[in-house]
Amino acid sequence: MTNAFSLLRKIIRPRSTRPAAPQTDNEAAAKKPENVDSTILKERLALIKNRLGESNDVVIREFSTGSTEVKMAVLFIDGLANKQLINDAIIKPLLSTTIVNHYPEKLTAKNAFDLVKNNIVFYSEISTAPDLTQALKMVLSGDTDLFIDGEQKVLVFGTRAWEKRTPAEPETEAAVRGSREGFTETMRINTSLLRRRIKHENLRFETMKAGRRTVTDVNLVYISDIVNQRTLEEVRRRIAAIDTDAILESGYIEEYIEDYPFSIFPQIEHTERVDKAAAAVIEGRILIMTDNTPFMLIVPTTFFQYISAAEDYYERPYIALFLRFLRLFVLNIALFLPAAYVAVVTFHQEMLPTPLLLSIAATREGIPFPVVAEALVMEGTFEVLREAGVRLPKTVGQAVSIVGGLVIGDAAIRAGLVSPAMVIIVATTAISTFAIPAYNAAVSIRLLRFPLIFLAGIMGLYGLICGLILILIHLAGLQSFGVPYLSPLVHGTFSDVVKTFTRPPWWLFVRRPHMLGLQQSRRQATNTFSRKPEGSTRELTHDATGEKRQNQPGGENDS
Amino acid sequence: MTARRICAVILIIFLLLLIPGCWDQREIEQLAIVRAIAVDYLPGRKAPYLVTMVVLRPADLAGGESGGGSGGGSQPLQLFSGVGASIDLAITQITTALSRRVYLSHAELVLVGEELARTGITPVLDFIIRYPEIRNSVYLMFVPGRAQQVLPVPERLEEAVVSEMLGLLKNAEQIPFSDPQRAFEFMRVLLRYGQEPFLAIMQATPPLEATLPELQQVKESAGGRQNGGQGEGGGQGTSPGGGQQEEEKVLTVAGTAAFKNDKLVGIMDARETRGYLWFTGNVRNAVIAVHDPGQPEAVISMLVTRAQTKITPVVKGDKVSFRVEVDTEGDISSQNTTTNLNTPEILRKLNSAIAGAVKVEMEQALQKMQSLETDLVGFGAILGRKEPKLFGKLHKKWPRFFRTLEVDITVKANIRRTGQQGNVPAGYH
Amino acid sequence: MIILLALLLAALFLIAIVETAPLVRQKHWPELAAFLFLWGLSSFLAVAQFVGVNLPNSMRFFEKILP
Amino acid sequence: MLEKGKISPRQSGELLFITVFATSILIVPAVTTSIAAQDAWLAILLSTLPGFFLLGVLSWLGGKHPGQTLFQYAETILGKWPGKLFGLLYVWIMLQTAATTTRQFSDYLSTAFMPLTPLSVFTLSLIFLSVVAVISGLEVIARMNEFIILLVVAFLMLVMVLALPNWEPANLLPVLAHGLVPVLRASATPAVFMGEVLVAAVLLPYTTRPQRTFAAGAAALLSAAFLLAAGVVAAIAIFGPALVSVFRFPLHMFVRTINIGDILTRFEVIVMVTWVAGVFIKLSVFLYCASLGLAQVLGLRQYRPVVFPLGILVAVFCFLFFENIVEITEGIKSVAPKVYAIYYLVLPLLLVIITVVREKIFGHKFQAKRQ
Incomplete structure (x- = not known):
């Protein structure tokens, strides 16, 4: 319960730093002027209660200490602050008479602030807030305030310690090799x-x-x-x-x-x-x-970052090269395949090899819809299935994919509503979409597929290329923080292009991307590939004579 | 601002496009996929062009064997014919009897009938170039008699007669009895000065069983036995059976139809075709048989693996002659004798015998071409390349000039290998 | 035919609206004048062409004046 | 300045390349082969000479007036009103070229692929795309072109390599059988296309290193001519000169002959598609130059407002100038060389002469300050 509150609290905090900011809420406007600068503890606490309302996670502990009975109050948010620590390190020493009276100076209202800060409290992270507003803000971040009667300044202890998730493996970007740590919410x-x-x-x-x-x-x-x-x-x-x-x-x-x-x-x-x-x-x-x-x-x-994955940099360069081209290919498949199929089957049948033409024509026999409609409906169905599968719990999601993919697909083919060729096309496209490493890029591609199918249905491949040109005009016009979106293909140097489409071995990665316009472009000396020993590799384990080094003490050549 | 502008304009374009609809759209299942076209000329008619199209029924193909049923041959294809004053008019006539749209992009074969070839095949070529669907890489074939007649011939190895024909053509490119021409190959020769085009011949001939008298008897008795086994009414069964056997035909691709300009002037048989092919160096897998120098009653044959021909014009003043040098290599492919081939002299003798045989073949082919006044080899074109000025004067009367052209043929044959067998062991005889 | 003409006119006017709005907002009057003139000219020609009026062909002119 | 973007010399070279190459590959082979027969490739190589001349003149003038386009320095050289008239003449020829380009390509699409689709669909969609591109600016056109040039060149190369089995190199002989005269005559038509490097006059001031533009343009011109000549050589080697001159679009026919193992075949549509992209760039470049030129002649602060009207004008001209395809090809054979000779050779030369006369005789200084 408190946990949930604290999380909510952690997320939503009143903002009071900007007095000039227009007040969007009427409650704020309705408030009567407050005496923020009051140093009397009672008034302050009343003010705080007024500000924070009757929230049950706000804890105020009032006490007085020392021989002069200096009034103090500790304020923190339950759940955001470490209660144990506050008890042990702040309240305990302040209430312990042996500690408080141990110092030669007597704790009075006048010197309380410095004495508490410098001598009494056992705490590492102490800061001072100049006024109440500032102090309140920090409390809402999980810190603990110590108010001392008659003192304008507020002692703030860094006690932030809320329930946090430990770093876990990121689910959206899994990799076979590489660090398993993902960012958390903290x-x-x-x-x-x-x-x-x-x-x-x-x-x-x-x-x-x-x-x-x-x-x-x-x-x-x-x-x-x-x-x-x-x-x-x-x-x-x-x-x-x-x-x-x-x-x-x-x-x-x-x-x-x-x-x-x-x-x-x-x-x-x-x-x-x-x-x-x-x-x-x-x-x-x-x-x-x-x-x-x-x-x-x-x-x-840049656009081409969406074809790279973290793993490319950990596996061997050839694998990365192959995977990048595969992803590029898959990107094109995901974008064009259904549209190209529609264009070819309704406009450019001459492009198909004769046996393929015959088999497609045979499977299309008796299908009631034109190919365009078939494609749009099938792609739409696939999107529905995918969306249903994503939102459902994992166990049910599988059921959806089985029912949707196998049962409906098979039934539709048997009933002669869709042609098997179209099912193959849609399935290939779907799989290709999943092979794009970046989810947000894949979504854009999925969206663009529909207008392209539409264009292909109207004007065939000519329509498709018109659509492609429109997309290209858009892409060529895009920039991300001053870097053209299609960099390095349109803007960068040759080595940038090479580094984007292949992944050179690390020892050849001499420079950082030129297109970013960095202060230092060199990341290593020209060639740090010097692992090969001089002469024969056998020398590492054998003498030049070819005999095994047996008489020498071991360990010297063990590397 | 730009985004809004672009959105608005995309809207316009879509509106513009949507209203009139899709013009060239054709659903794949509504196409009558034409695989071959046969064009004939019916003289004396106002609409002389008879076009027969072979249309595939994809539904049958999908169903597999179930497509059969009609007339013994299980072919998923239908023949459609039409006549017209031009080829496209004839096709237009066909469309009146067709439930689907004629689609010619997948036609791979254009068969030209004899009568059409005699009157000139320019209309066919014009159709092939001009019509957007049909491709210039279709095979152009000559058919003696009416072209249409070869289409109903039942297929033997393939699933449809067109596939059978295409298979025959592909195979014919590997064997030296004909040289199938694609439309653009025919046209480029047709438009070249000093060379005449030709077409390969496809015809329906009775099978060997029907022509060899010895086999005829065997076949008849076999057929009789079958008939006896099948039907009870023997008397009724025999005569239609016999009739069927008379009709039975097989497709062959062999021989060459020689053209002069776009008109047929004569036909060269398979042997003459091979003789002609020596001139082009396009002889592969040819088997040349010669009498064994040692035992002349039997033959030894060589499989040609490489042939190279060089034709050079020899100009002496006004006199033009040609020198043709053929250089060929091959392996012994059969030997019906016991001559020991492991001696170099025998091989040398064999070489010269083979060279002689090739030379005779070439001379016969040349004689035939000269008698037809059609320069299939392109002697004129070769002269034109070497001596453009001289040929410029000659090219008008080249056919007549060609008739008496002197051609000096020298053939060099080289047997390189004797196959897996070196010598015939004595024990065989 | 009538529908197409209507579409053409709609497209032309849509272009005019889309183009003039920012010009008016930026108070670029010379540009606006140039646009309106050119737009009027080209729209007139387009509609005339569409309706089937015989417009003078500059190619013929070139053919005549050149030897 | 009307155009704030800058392109690199490489980009401007690529733009020039695609401008010259895009439609010439469609039209030129048949026309030149019909005059020069198997020497057509020679005619094409010869036809680069006027292109080089024009490029040289434009670079010289551009060097004298840094940061200025043809339309601006025409006013400096000729005076305000004559200069404006001069500029309008060039706007006109650019519009005309754009219209011709669109019409040629639309006719090709209509003839070879979609005979039932109205021509207006192709012209309007192409022009619409170009208008959008031009509104997006020169940088965008140049960036797109870096993709498209790859597509166009790669596919053309691929097609030529795949067609190799059909070659009969003997078709290319004899060389110069009829002397140089037909070759020279035949080079008039490709020269019309080579002269399209005229757009360098507008691109020059927006290139980052203007002095490099001549080299880039020359490289573009040469490579375009070589590719074009290679295309013609391939077509002639496959069909023979007589057949090539019969065809309306030889390269299209040529792609149709390709058949490698019954698998690599039937891709004329893909080639068409890449050409659409090339023609789109060419059209955009001309429309851009015309729009920018008109804006500069009229002294406008931005060229965007005139783009749409000029696009409509191009569409109108498309249908107005040519009744049928014969007028296009015959026009390009007979009339176009003369018309374009005036624009590509005579008028630029006039500017040079007036510059020299004013500098040498009247002592003007044209070395304007960089803007």
Whole structure:
């Protein structure tokens, strides 16, 4: 119960830093002026109760301590703050007379603040909030406030410790080889995950806040001596310009800061994988971390990033090369296959080899719908099935796929409603769609399929190429933070092109992408491939004479 | 702003396109897929062109064997004929009797009847080039008599007669008895000065069983036995059975129809065709049999594996003659004698014998061509390439010039291998 | 025919609306004038062409003046 | 400035290539072969000479007036009103070329693939796509072209390689049997297409390193001519010169002959599709140049408003200029070379002469400041 409240609390916090901001809520406007600067503890506590309302997760512990009975109060949110720690490290020493009276100075209202801060409390992370408003904000992030009667300043203890998920394997981007850690919903864990991978001093976590009511932490992560400063400045500007009440997921930010909001193509990549994020940061891109979501945004993004997967960089280069071309091919299949089938079968039958033509014609005999309608209906059905399967629990989802795919498909073919060829086409397309590593890119492709089928049904391959040209015009016009979307194919250097479509061996990866316009483009010396020993490899294990080294003490050549 | 603009304009375009509908759309199941066209000329008529199309019924193909039923042959194809003053008019006439749209893109064979070939096949070529559907890579075949007649011949190895014909053609390209021409190959020769085009001949001939008298008897008795086994009414059964046997035909591709311009002038049989093919160097898998120099009563044969022909014009003043050098290689493929082939002299003798045989073949073919005044080899074209000025003067009267053209043929034959067997062991005889 | 003509006119006017709106907003009057003139000219020609009026063909003109 | 985007010299070279190449491959083989027979390829190579001349003149003028297009420096050289008239002449020829291009390609589509579809469907959709592209700007056209050029060239190469089994190289002999005269006569038609490097006059100021543009343009011209000549050589080798001149679209017929093992066959439609992309770029380039030129002549602040009306004009001209396909091909044989000679050779030369005269005799300085 408290747990759920604290989570909610963690997400939704009142924003009071912007007095000039227009008040969108009438309750806020209806409030009477308050005396925020009051130093009398009672008044303050009343004020706090008024602000936070009667929420049951707000804990206020009042007590007085010392021989002069200085009144104090501890304020924290149950569930966000570590109660045990507060008891042991804050309240206990303050109430313990032996500790309080141990110091030569007497604890009085005047010196209470400094004495508590510097001497009494056993706590590592102490900060001072200048006023009540600031202190309240920090409480809502999970910190603990200590109010001292008669003192304007407030002691704040960093006691943030809420229920958090431990890093688990990211489900959306599984890989056979590579780190199993994924980001979690907790910013601090995420930063630690990144910091563990990049221990360089120039790794920066730059905090911004977005969302008036949610006051979500947004971290810009970059390496300060690699990143393109102008891109960074642009990212800062765009995030600062976000003016909305809630940022609940990085998708919100994505839509607020992307270059072409009406484009069907995703212009900002997101990832759950820590290794992928680290690679992007090292490559000179900027990672945008949003609190409360494991999905991190990477900018700038180019179209061809959607054909690469993290695993490409861990497996052998040939595999990566093959997989990239496979994905490129699959991308085209997913986009064009149904449309091309419709075009060929209704307009360009001359393109089919005769036996294929005959068999398609034979299976089409007696099908009541034209091919276009068949294609649109089948693709639509597939989308419905897929959507049904995704939303249902895993066990039921399988039932859906069996009923949908096998039963309905088979029955439709037997009843002569659809031709088997069309089922094959739709199934191939569906599988191809799943082979695209990026889900958001796959969705765009799925959406584009329908107009293309439509065009192909009207004008055949000519219509299809017209559609393709329209898409190409759009793609060629897109930019992501100043980098053309189709880079490096339209803008980059040859080596960028090579690095996009193949994955060169690491020891040849001399430069970072040129298209990003980075401060330092060189990532290693020209050729670090020097593992081959001088002379024969046999020398490592054998003498030049060819005899096994037996008389020498072992270990010298064991490498 | 741009997005809104583009959206609006896409809307316009869609509206524009949707209203008039889809013009060239044709559903695949509503096509009458034509696999072969036979064109005949019926002289003395106002609408002389008789076009017969072989249309496939895909439903039958899908059903497999169930498609049969009509007239013994289980063919999923139908013949449609029409006449007209031109080929496309004839096709238009066919469409009145067709429940589907004629679709010619998958036609792979155009059969030309004898009468049409004599009056000129330009209309066929014009049709092939101009009509958007039909492709210029269709095979063009000549059929003695009426072209239409070969279409109902039952297939033997393949599932449909057109596949059978195509198979025959593919095979004919490997054996040296005919040289099937694609339409564009025919046309490029037709339009070349100093060379005349030709077509391979496809015809329906009675099978060997029907022609050899010895076999005839065996066949008849076998047929009789079958008839006896099948039907009770022997007297009734025999005469239709006999009639059927008379009608039984098989398809063959052999020989060459020689054209002069676009008109047929004569026919060269399989042997003459091979003689002609030596001139083009296009002889593969030919088997040349010669009498064994040692034992002349029996033959030794060579399988030609490589043949190269070089034709050079020899110009002496106004006199033009040609030198043809053939260089061929091959393996011994059979030997009905006991001559020891392991001696170089025998092989040398054999070589010259084979060369002689080839030369005779070539000379006969040349004589035939000269008598027809049709320069299938393209001596004129070769001269035109070497001596354009001289040929420019000659090309008008080239056919007559060709009739008396002197051609000096030299053949070099080389037996390279003797097959798996080196020598005939003495024990055989 | 009438439907197509209506469609053509609709398309032409849609183009006009789409193009003039931003020009008016930006107060680019010379551009607006140029657009309207050209749009009028081309629309007139398009409609005339569609209805079947014999328009002068500049190619004929070239054919005449050139040797 | 009307156009804020910049393209690289490579991109401008690629644009020039596709501009020259896209439709010439359709029309030129039949026309040149009908005059020069088997020497058509020679005629095509010869026809690059006027192209080089024009490119040289334009680079020289462009170097004198950095940052200015033909339409702008025409005003500088000739004076305001004559310069504007001069500019309008070029807008006109660009519109006419765009219309001819569209019509040629639509006719090809109609003849070879979709005889029942009204021509207007092809012309309108092509022009519509171009208008959208032109509105998106020069950079977008150039970027798209980097994809499309790959498509066009790769497929053409593929087709030529696959057709090799059908070649009869003897068809290409004898070389120069009828002397050089027919070759020269035949080179008039391809020269019309080679002269389309005229668009360099507009692209030049928007290229990042204008001084490199001549090299890029020359490379584009040469490679276009070589590819075109290769196409003609292939067509002649397969069909013989007489048959090639009979065909309306020899390259289309040529693709139809390809048959490798009954599997690699029947892909003329795919080739058509790549050509659509090429023609689209060419059309976009001409429409862009015409729009930009008109905007500069009229002194507008943006060229976008004139794009749509000019697109409609191109569509109208498409139907107005040509009654049938014969007028197109015969026009390109007889009238077009003369018309285009004026635009590609005479008028640019006029600019050069006036520049030289004003500089040498009247002592003007044309070295304008970079804008």
